[in-house]
Amino acid sequence: MFILQLAAILFASKIAGDMSVRLGQPAVLGKLLIGIVLGPTVLGIVTDTEILKEVSQIGVILLMFIAGLETDMDEFKRTxxxxxxxxxxxIVVPLSLGYVAGTAIGLTHIQAVFLGLLLSATSVSISVQVLKEMNQLQSxxxxxxxxxxVIDDILVIVSLAFLMSIAGSDVALGAVVLKKVxxxxxxxxxxWKIIPIVLRLFAPLRVDEAIISAGLIICFSFAYFAEATGVAAIIGAYIAGIGVSFTDYKKEIFHKVETISYSIFVPVFFTSIGVTVELSGVSEHIWLIVGLSILAIFTKLVGAAFGAKLAGFTWKPSxxxxxxxxxxxxxxxxxxxIGLExxxxxxxxxxxxxxxxxxxTLVTPPLLKILFKEKEANEHAA
Incomplete structure (x- = not known):
């Protein structure tokens, strides 16, 4: 059954992505929306099964590994x-206003802090794809x-551990911090030291695609280690990609992993986001959803932009x-x-x-497209 669903996802995501580009939007937006259409909310062709989640997880891990391979470390250091x-x-702006919103809707102080912390989380996997499409990933x-x-992930996870320890959950803050370190x-x-050795050991093996396999072993090992120590798997994959980018095998691994990823796993990841959403009963909480959505978008956009402005960026790039x-x-x-449990x-x-x-997640691609277009227009005008 999953094989048929996979065929449907790959076909629909490519068509939807193409339509999105033709309409002047990033391809990823079409892939996200088609997930809702394919999922239980509309057609019910694809269901949120365990195997879909696992394949989707591989997709986001590979996406961030590729981002690491493409990272310009000189630019990374300068920023x-x-x-x-x-x-x-x-984090500070969503956490503060999220707490205020939580108390306003009747949550306890600790529940309100948790809501603020939840609104502080960031996942840049969608942004990475949009930036990649616009050739801005290395900007x-x-x-x-x-x-x-990366900084957001560390601070949110440590803050979450601190909050859970206060809330009475069996979480040792010291152990959490130690695991991150x-x-x-x-x-x-x-x-720095082991990745080059592993790749050199695999290079002379007389089997097909030994170097590509070595790159994937490194990627998944780093992702697993990250998850085992309480850091997001995507951060582990990203660091693995950066490590591989310093070796002589960067180009070979990048081109072939990109082919594997965008043929199967990445489209499944984007489409699965829409599939997992259950919209039945949404009308009962429509104003809460609208209010929290505006708060989530506004606080992260303004907070992060203000941080960039303080660091010396002008307003449009910020x-x-x-x-x-x-x-x-x-x-x-x-x-x-975690909060529900x-x-x-x-x-x-x-x-x-x-x-x-x-x-x-749906707002991010068009928002990036608009703001980066304006940034480029300003640069050309200057």
Whole structure:
């Protein structure tokens, strides 16, 4: 059954992506929307099964691995200050206003803090694809978005652990922080010293595509290690990609992994986001969804943009960076699931949050397209 669903996803996502481009929008927007059409909400051709989730997870991991391979490290280093400002203010503003909104709708103080933290999460996998389509992934703005996403992930996860320990969950804050330190220490050291050795060992093997297999082994190993230490798997994959980008095998791995990824796994990831959404009963919470969606988009856009402005960007590029941080994606859904289990979110609020996450994800591609077009127009005028 899944094989037929896979065929439907690949066919529909390519057609929808092409239509989106013809209408002047990023291809990823069409792929996201077609997921809703294929899913239980409309046609019911594709269902949210465990195998779909696993294939989708491979898709987002490969997408971030490719982003790491394409990262310009000189630009990445130069945008360190901006990434820090964007990452921090991109959390402070949603957290503060999210808390205010939570208390306004009758949540307890700890539930309101959790809502604010949930709205602070960022998943740049959608932004990465849009930036890639517009050839902006290696720009100063693109490097800032990617750096800020790493900082955002660390701060949100550590803050979540702190909150869960206060809420009485069995979470040791010290252990959580130690795991993060362990991951980044080991991952950076491995990316620097071990990745080149592994690739050199695989290069002379007399089997087909040994180097590509080695690249994928590195990617998935880093992603697993990241997830095991409480860091998002996509961050592990991204660091793995950066590590491989410093080797002589970068181009070979990049071209072949890109072919594998965009043929099967990445389209499944984008389409599955729409498939997972259940819109029945949404009308009962429509104003809550509208309010939280506006809050989610506004706070991340403004907070991250203000951080970029403080770091020296002009307003148009700052807003473009802010737009790149808007999508909450799978990171927010994971946090929402934790909140539901810990009784920090009610079932109704959880259902509303799922729709809000979808809205932030759908808004991000056209928002990026508009703001980066304006940025380019200003640069040409100058």
């Amino acid at each position: 360190g200050k901006a990434a820090t400002f964007v990452g921090i203010l991109g 100063k703005e693109g490097a800032t978005i990617l750096g800020a996403a 362990l991951f980044f220490s080991v991952a950076i050291a491995a990316a 807003l473009a960076i802010g737009a790149g941080m808007v999508s909450r994606g799978e990171v927010a859904l994971i946090i929402a699931g 810990a009784k920090l979110l009610t079932a109704d609020l959880f259902a509303a949050i799922v729709v809000v996450v979808l809205i932030t």
